[in-house]
Amino acid sequence: NIAAMRGQLKSMGLSLDWQREIATCDPSYYRHQQALFLDFLKGGLIERKISKVNWDPEDQTVLANEQVIDGRGWRSGALVEQKELTQWFLKITDFAEELNSALDTLTRWPEKVRLMQKNWIGRSEGLMVRWALETATAPAAFTELEIYTTRPDTLFGASFMAIAPDHPLAKAASTSNPALAAFCDECRRMGTSAATLETTEKRGFDTGVRAVHPLDSSWTVPVYVANFVLMDYGTGAIFGCPSGDQRDIEFARQYGLPIIPVVAPADEAARAAALAQIASGKAYDGEGVMLNSHFLDGMTTQAAFALVSDRLASESMAGKPVAKRKVNFRLRDWGISRQRYWGCPIPIIHCESCGVVPVPKDQLPVKLPEDVTFDRPGNPLDHHKTWKHCACPSCGKPARRETDTMDTFADSSWYFARFTDPWTETAPTTADAVNSWLPVNQYIGGIEHAILHLLYARFWTRAMKATGHIAIDEPFEGLFTQGMVVHETYKAPDGSWVSPAEIAIETDAHGRRAVRLSDKAEVTIGDVEKMSKSKRNTVDPDDIIGTYGADTARWFMLSDSPPERDVAWTEDGVQGAGRFVQRVWRISGEIADLPAAAHDGHFGADSTALRRAAHKALAAVSEDVERLRFNRCVAHIYDLSNAIMAALAKVAPRPATAAPDMTAALHEAARIFIQLLAPMMPHLAEECWHALGQPGLVAQTQWPVLDPALLVEDTFTYPVQINGKKRADVTMARDADGAAVEAAVLADEVVQRALDGRPPRKIIVVPGRIVNVVV
């Protein structure tokens, strides 16, 4: 099946879950993923480092931040521990700059996705500044404190320094200060969930350490440990400029620290407003002109930024520059270690004497044991009696396998590359195949993959390039994010959710009511929401296919909404699609039954009108299908269906005597009709194609050839506006010139009445479009 899939990859998209499933069913896939891991490790793209995680001691699992429910760090009754784990990290941050800047080259990606990735990568330009510490106040061996700031221009507004509770200086100062140590502990227990952050007040603890201002050695500021400073961004230390930062101003007001306005807009009124705003406790973080800033006064913020940066960079302290420019990223390295059974084993062996030893490539793949149990918390691989015990490939002594498995995002980060030559066993990819097939022309997935999957795949592709497995940077040339299928929700009187299959909808002039089938209880119709098991608003694909067929289901989904938007699954809508399926079959049958008569190639008015309709639909569908506007394709096909029905109605009373030109036109229209709908209703289309007496499969036919002459009408009916409002129609020959159109419009009765004898002030003729008369 992978072989069959291969030819389609270029042109079609599959859902990520399908792709992932296909990829991981391939027994050789993990072998190559493990080989890639080892290549990445060798290439310095992977490192093993200590990371702090939320640990649920009861379930023995790592918790994601969003799983740590309440602010005190509890989850399902158990206290969440902060635990340090040694984990494997892919060094995506090494590519942060490139992953960010290359987003601009992805012109066929939705703007929204590119923006989300930009925000996620979070590039910022700033300055690293070293502040000297007053020796008498600082713990031994601490002579300076380095901070990161994006606003060096506001340095004269500094009134305090703040460091993270995990900052080395905080730890050192804690040793002689139990109260400070207690405060740091409390901060660590704080949750990091959004809800917690919103409600938590800014709190700090004065360490007693004082720092010397880099631009004025006579000026010192206190160093606090603060609960809002993050250890893993920048240096884990900041300088507080209350007038220019909302967090800092809250902190300063709480602890009675100075608030010095240093930036205000140049405009006098705006300046007063900004100063008043600061006085009332709201920071001004915009741009403007410097004040209260000594040699910077009067400069723009940009100029001050540059001057301070240059000046501090040229000054030196303890033999090194005081400051240097630094680009920082919000993006973190990708921790791929999972303490789970399901996933690709990490091909590493830990040896007491040799340390971390890669599994030799000829011993790959490291396979998961099949005799595992899930009867207790924790990682089954770790509990397995024999699996992890092995000999060190290097020294032969007893050693231990890595029991962590890879994040499954690793699997989905390169399957598209493997698919280009899935039979090769000697390497993950073969150069000719992978470089000729990739990048994927059109990728399709849900918006939920906007950041993680798509960013990881972009990174992994670059990593494979660095290790010589591929020659491209960007895996996906075009990206389309499709919507979800959503459904109404239903709630019984007792508040329980009721599934769509258990209810009946009654509709009358007063509206819609829902009743539970089992007990006739009135059911409340709720919002249309993403299908979920918990709200029971799901429909079973097997039921739909059993009742209506796959073509009906597909047709309905394509017809209802543009593909990037959610589509609401409704029983009425599916029934409508089902009726259309019947109609298509009927049309095919009726036209197939028309006697075939000799035709001389001349078409009369009625048959030409039908041919125009067919070719117009062909032109419109051809264009819209390329642009993935399937709901419009459906509308055009309905148009054509209506035109064919109308034509059929005329010949229906006596089909045996139908004019040969009309018969020919109907057959042509039917063929085009079936070919247009074949991509959306493939099964029905084949049946109809056969019924029409056409040879072979419609799927194998050439797309119909458009006759452009049929798109051009001989006449054009101009809408005539008077002062921008449509008041009349004037039908002209297609090639009538502007003057002729103008004359005809002015002669029109409605226009004459509006002009009331006066000449028009102005008349605009847009050839082939519209006429507007200004009176």
Add this chain to the structure above:
RNA sequence: GCGGACAUGGCGAAAUGGUAGACGCAAGGGACUUAAAAUCCCUCGGUGGAAACGCUGUGCGGGUUCGAGUCCCGCUGUCCGCACCA
């Protein structure tokens, strides 16, 4: 808090700055039928009118334009992403 998107009938939605509501669903009326289903025909933004036709209408307030659902400015609302990122 920061960033972004969107707002059109009872509903899903159409509309390169050029006839707002294509196409479909729902609803109402009719034909066929003993009846129902299916099928076919008609009506379907609001409002006035017997009708012809008129007025009005794309969240709200302005602006640009011969002409704005579409472009610009300011609001309101909804949704999405990120979020103590210095």
